[in-house]
Each structure stands twice: as structure tokens, then as C-alpha cells.
Amino acid sequence: MNIHEYQAKQLLKQYGVAVPAGDPCKTVEEARAAAERLFGAGHTLIVIKSQIHAGGRGKGTFTHGFKGGVKLAKSVEEAVDFATNMLGKTLVTKQTGPEGRVVQTILVAAAEKILKEFYLAVLLDRATSRPLIMASTEGGVEIEEVAEKSPEKILKEWVDPAVGIMPYQARKIASGLGLKGDVFNAAVKLIMGVYKTSWETDAAMVEINPLAIVETPSGKESIVCVDAKISLDDNALYRHADIQAMRDLAEESPLEIEASKFSLNYIKLDGSIACLVNGAGLAMSTMDIIQHFGGMPANFLDVGGGASKDQVSAAFKIILSDPNVKAIFVNIFGGIMDCNVIATGIVEAVKETGLKLPLVVRLEGNNVAAGKATLAASGLTIISGDTMADAARKVVAAVAA
């Protein structure tokens, strides 16, 4: 699960990590009050940041023509103008797709003078099965780019999960980033806090980019998380009620939310051939084989190992609500699952939805003869495929016709 920047900063703050002063605002009035507080506290520059999950906000454009989802303001009036142009408006970035996202919340925060930018992240290192802290002096740019061009600039510190992070590890990183004096000590505390946030919230990834040395209004140097991104391990959400409450359904596809109600794993894609498959690996390879034969998958859909008739019926309704869909490919390997139960579910769903699109079914496994007989006796036009390849060819041909 992903959360917004302002929520990530709230979590970090709970673990003693320094973030710029600021408040999330849902109305222009709240934005005005937040701006007044910040200027009143002596800040001379503030930033208004659109809160959507997609990246590329700064370079995004709103559908009403306003440019930039992240803006710097020198006065309360300016802040109010930006808030008016962002709240309730649709922001399109390189990551949102052309439909964009409606900005429901903005973060109004102090924009201190940045002296130097860094990168800091905590993630799982799959090769060692341990948490990994990564840091770099190349802040503000994508870490993949740094990894590609100058991997020697990335510092890595693996944490022993039996011991947890030790302060010397944070000191090594702070020293590697070239920090000195008070900022060095502050960075050690910050790195410890970021790691603790990651571990204790069961984060899949915490990314601070940029982490920055800034000049505060009083002229002192400090180190803060200027931006923050946290994604959580879905499997661990059951033990974090406070984080579950941060879920923003407006950021998720309505079809994906509907699918999750039926324990279906659905991801919408851009193609025209809908897939209904049991098992994640088989579902992925069904998409692959459609593309191999020249078609484009409309979705990933895993109905799971023990799909019921109700789930099959719900799955049909979900894939049919995608207007791009021109044909359906059902690929079931019923190992334990009874193929006849699936076949009955398909027939019922087709009748219920009044399906007019070509339907190709490849059914294999337990009780397959009865399943095929059920499909044949239904009187419905169902194209049968013997193997995955045969079925994939047929469904691609049905769309091309």
C-alpha cells in the first residue's frame, strides 16, 4: 500500500525524524491559515505540494491549464492562489496517465534554503534477506540513474535483523556523505529514525529524496527530509490499524477495489484481451502468451487456487466493465479445483452478463471432461482451446477478426 507524502512525514515525525514544518490542507481556508502560521514563524518561503501518489508532480500540469503540482510561495496571497488552482483540480503527470488524479489534499510546508541534497532509503535486499540502507550524495535525482552512471557514489549498509540498526552504521553513512559537526550528529539521529520508521511500520520501502542540509530562518544549518515516500507491506497491515486508516481509495482504480472485495487479484492494463486465470504465475504467463501471438492483454486477473462460482461471476463483471475489452480468455489449470465447478460458473456468468464478446476457454485438470461437457451443453458460443498456445492464438484471431 502506498501513502501520501504528508502521511509519510507524519510517520517519520513520530519516530523523531526531522521534517520541514507544515500541515496538510483540504480547503483553501486551511491553506491560508497554514501559510499564515509559517510566515508568522519567520519563514520567508513556503512550498505548496499537491498530494497524489504518482510521481512527477512538480513538472505536472492541471487539466485547467495551471502548470506545476509543486509551487513555491513568498506570500500568503500567492499560497492561496496556488491552493485554489490545485485543490479539487486534476493533475496530470508522466506517471498518472492522461486521465490524471484529482488533488484532494495539499501540503503547505516551510521551504528552507537548501544548501546540499542527499538520497536516503531503506528497503529489503532480497539477495541477503536483510534490510538495506542506501545513501548517496547525489540527492534530488533518481537513484536508478546514479546506480547506472556512478555506482561508487551509493553507500550501502545492511542491518542484522537480530540486532537492529547500530549507531555506528548510521555514523558510517553520515561520514560517507561527508557530513561534519552538528549536522553529522543530527544526520546520525535522522538515519536511525528513518530505519526505525521502516522496520516498525513494516514498510516495503522508505525513500527520502532529497534529504537536505538547509539553512533555517535563524541562520543555522540543519538536516531534514524535504520529500518522503513510504510504501507498506500489504501482508503486515493487519497489525497497523493506524496505517490502514491512511489508505486513500481515491488513489486506487475502482475496478481493482471492486476485485479486492471478492479476493480477486486484478490489475488493469491497456490491451483488448481480458484474462481470467487461476494462479499468479499462470496469470502472468497468460498475458505473456497473448502478447507473443500479437495481442495485448487488458488485465492481470488471478482468481486464486480455490475459486468459487461467485468469484468467477464477479470476475466476469469486473473484466467486462473495462470498455477496451474485445475478447475474453479464460485459462484454468484445475489442479485441485474441480473444472466442472469453474465451467458451471462460466456458463452462469455468461448468461447473467449477456456476454456478446468472443470467449475462449482453455480448461485442464481435475474433472476436465465434465467441465468441457458443461460448456458444450450450455448452448453458448464458447471457443475451446486445447493448450495455452492454441487458446491464445484463437483469442488473438477473434480480436483481429
Add this chain to the structure above:
Amino acid sequence: MSILVTPQTKVLVQGITGSFGARHAQLSIDYGTQVVAGVTPGKGGQVFEHKGVQVPIFDTVADAVKATGATTSAVFVPPPFAADAILEGVDAGLELVVAITEGIPVNDMVRVKRSMQGRSTRLIGPNCPGLVTPGEGKDSHGGCRIGIAPGYIHKKGHIGVVSRSGTLTYEAVYQLTSRGVGQSTCVGIGGDPVNGTSHLDVIRMFMADPDTHGIIMIGEIGGSAEEEAAEWIAKNGTKPVAGFIAGATAPPGRRMGHAGAIVSGGKGTAQAKFDAFRAAGIGVAATPSEMADTLLRMM
């Protein structure tokens, strides 16, 4: 022979009284697997009965091992309790723990792996279909089935199968069996980012097993376990290996059902894995329909 388990392996089931564990314990008994004990805390002393087979239930794995000599366990307990169940099996000195449970928090598995360092127990999974060593009987009856795979699609023979995905494993096994080609052992290592046994671990066992003559390795996007296995095969491989990677069309940054199936930061793409396969001389199946044929052409 086979790897990891034989038809004689004595199996205990952790979570045998839950509906999922019970159903698959029954199917394993039907397959002829030696299911000798069940463990459900608080139900020790009860008996799990299926078609005349009586399986005693114990409160702890240690009690079950002591009383029955079980060496291997299948873990079916729900995700919040799974890490504890796995480590209980490790503590009881089991040779093999197979964790079927899907949805265990990643940090729990990070702790489990750390705790298992220096212990002799091998963990397979979690979030896996388990493993099957086919038997001699009709539809491979009499084999060792641990987990949730359909036993009847197997056939005793000489091909090893290792995979991160359940149904895709069945697909490969079915292709082999319907061509009259049997399997030595089929291992599902699971779709989570942190698992007990890697592709490479299983490949090494297959290479060392005199009864395995060829290998099908099935991977998916995410991580670099397939690349590591391919690199080892390039240097040390002595038997033909064919492979497939699922997820070439998956959009980056999205988890494709399995917690570990994600391309992030440009890492873990199907292309990189296919390239590693080709560089190692592993036969690449152009589609998942050709996994068996690709291997058989190499043998």
C-alpha cells in the same frame, strides 16, 4: 532416488485441524504419503481420521517428532502465526519445513531466516505449493506429496522441476506427464521476496541427484534468484536445463499477485532473466506451452 523427500518420508502437518490444512492432509493421505502426525496447539490427544487412517494430533511439534519420528513438516497455519510455526519446526530439529501459508509479513520472514542461520533445517516457501516426489502406483500414487499440488498429474521419472509459481508448475508437470515423461521431484519454492530455498539451492540438488537427468526451471519477474542460478549453471551445470520466466508483459512497479513478482527500479525484468538463461545455455521456452518440449529437444 529423488531430492528432499522420498515416499518413505514421515510428514507432520502444522495446522491440520484448519479447513485448508485438513483438506490437503486428506489429499496427501489419499496419495499415499506417510502423514504421521498433526499439530494444533490445544488439541493434543485428539485424532485426525481420514478413510481409516488415524493421525494423532499433538500440542507441539517437539511432542509430535518425539512420538512419531516425523522429519518433515507442512505449515498451513494462518499468516500471523506462521513465523512462529516455522521456527517451532526448526527448534524441534526437523530436516525440512515446507511453508504453504500465503501472506506472511516480509519482516517476519527476515527474522525467521536470520534465526535459522547455523541450523540444519531447510525451509521451503513460504507462499508455495510445496513439493512432490511421485510414487510408483497409478497416477503416481504412493509418492510423497507435501503441500497443495495435485498429486495425480505426476509420473515417476527423471525430470526435476523447480518453480516460484504453483499453477505454472502444474502446467509444466502436466506437459511432461502427457508426453510420457516422468519427474524425480517437483519443488515449488514460493512467490515471496524472502524464501527459505532458492532456485539455485534446488538446482544444485538436482545436479547432484543421479536419478534426475534434466531440469525445468520456472521463474518470474522480481529479484535476481534466476540470474544467480543461471550463473552457477553456466559454470557447473552437467545436465540439460530448460526454463521460462513469467511476467514479460507486466507493468513496472506493480506487484503481480505474488508479493515478490515486481519490477522495481528497472531491476528484476523478464528480459534480464531470459538473457541470463541464454548466456548460461539454458533452453528458453518461447511460450509457457513449450516448457516440456524445449527440455525434451535438449535431451
